[in-house]
Amino acid sequence: MTEARTSTKTVAIIGAGPVGLAAAAHALERSLRPVVLEAGPGAAHAVRQWQHVQLFSPWRYNVDTAAARLLAATGWNSPEPEVYPTGRELIDSYLAPLATRTALRDVIKTSHRVTAISRVGFDKAKSKGRAAAPFEIRYRNGKGEAAMQADAVIDVSGTWFSPNPAGGNGLPALGEAAHAARIAYGMPGVRGAQRSRYAGRTVAVLGAGHSAIGTLIDLAALAEDEPGTQAIWLLRSDDPAKAFGGGSADQLAARGELGMAFAALVRSGRVRVETGFHVTGINDADGRLQIVAGGDRGIDADELIVATGFRPDLSWLSELRLRLDPAIEAPAALAPLIDPNEHSCGTVRPHGARELAQADEPGLYLAGMKSYGRAPTFLMMTGYEQVRSITADIAGDKAAAHRVELQLPETGVCTRGGLESIAALSGCCGGPAPSGVDSCCADDAKAKAAGRTGCGCS
Structure with a gap:
């Protein structure tokens, strides 16, 4: 069975997480017809797997603008902007009301697991007329296998259910599956x-x-x-110090504090390090x-x-012509901007439809965490900007699609910047400098004199 299409552009959105719901909200504002296909039994299924975790960013960075406008019409009370929610609070105070109390409740199809996407009447090898053909999305639900057609596809299925294995070479370690x-x-x-x-x-x-x-x-x-x-x-x-993050240099304060707290644990010996x-x-x-x-x-x-x-699951996109970076598995135009060997979260500039579109498959976009492939530097607010731009592009508003409406916080937490002062935490306070650190502070005054901030030796 294949669902019928309407004259309004239909946008298939794969995944009902925070970015997927934001994509649907922006699509509605653009007079598009979003259909959200969610593999789990409810919206935010992946978030529920880490609902005990506190986010690094406060509420002001976690609510999408179009989603907020939908919620405002229901009398929704916006959370305090500077409070840091847990995953559970993100669901209860934002994602669940968005999915059940707004117009999105009519476009979300839960327990719909996408299994394949192609072009109607075209296999991967056939070119002439391909771009004009609608997409065919195959999925499984409680009734069996079915299909729908769409003018555009936004894949925001994430990576949570595709974790990297333990093996240091990218493969599962020998015996990993058995244990x-x-x-x-x-x-x-x-x-x-x-x-x-x-x-x-x-x-x-x-x-x-x-x-x-x-x-x-x-x-x-x-x-x-x-x-x-x-x-x-x-x-x-x-070098353990690389994991301690940006400390006081991180504008996402909770993330900097996490690194400093962990460094103190390592220094105390309460965590054995190999x-x-x-x-x-x-x-x-x-x-x-x-x-x-x-x-x-x-x-x-x-x-x-x-x-x-994590890494993206690309198996059900195999019949589409993807241009992905061979190392990071992100869209080819985006990969140089997010390469974790070169960039931290704060040095990735905002981006949108231009970087996320697939040139050989017009109308196909990878967004959200999946668009980052194997790069770990994704921020939720980046995903919101992505789908704002993408829906504008699908609706034909190229000016809005190319406009940047997001300023990311500065951070040295991922790979560059702010590491030296936090590195000192693993062996400072009068002790010897840790491996890879040239010097160590004996107290905060000495740290400041050396141009470091917050040695943590008080």
Whole structure:
């Protein structure tokens, strides 16, 4: 069965997360016909998986403008702009009302898992007339397999359900699948819903990003209440300081504070650190996990949490002509702007339809976290700007599509800037300088005299 099209441009939006709902809100304002296909049982299904996590950005950065206008008509009370919500609060105070109390409730189709997209009457190899053909979107729901047609497709399906594996070479470590019952990915609720799984156990956490750092901080807190809980940080890099972030230089204050709190934990010894640890295998060791890093190096743990980032699932786009960067798997025009080897979150300039469109498939756009491929520097507000621009482009308003309406906060948290002062935290306060740091501050006064801010030695 294929759903009929109307004379109004139909836009298929894949995913009902924050950016997908924002895309639908902007599409409605542009007199387009959005149809939101969500694989989960409800909107914000991926957010529910990390609802225990507090966001780094306050409410003023987490509410899309078009979505806010829809909600205002319902009498919605906007949250305090400077408060930092958890994922659960993001759902309860914003995403759930947006999905159920506004006109979006009529365009969201939950439990609709997209399985493939093509052009009506065209396989991937056929060119003549291709651009004029509508898209055909195949999906599965409770009634079986079906299809719909659309004039444009915005893929905002995210990456949450496609985590990177533990292997240091981008492949699953040998034995990773066999020991899946004791391996978790992302940022599980170690102090909440999954407390019993981790309490009193030795837990290895692999990764250097915010998910890894937040989980290690939570494990250290759990250890205060549950004796026997031990956290081991497995770090591929040889320099732990790179994970401490931008500190006071980060305009997203909560993110800077997280790095400083974690640095203090490392300094105190409450988190055991294993640097240069490239996982190659996972074995059974008398009922525990033996995590191997090549040769004869390995550590034993009861549980492993893999927080090494995510990658896009491109399998159901295989019949479309995609231009993606071969390394980052982001749209080719966007990749140089977000390459994590060169950019932090704050050095990525706002971008929109021009960078996200697929030149060989007019009407197809990757947006949201999926548009960043394997780059970890995505911010929610960036996604809102993306879909504002994309819907303007679909509606034919090229001037609005090319206009920049977003200013990102400065941050040194991802790769560049602000690292030296925070690096000192891992061994300062009169102690020796840590590896890779030329000098160390004995107190805040000395830090300021050296041009550093906030040594943290008070």
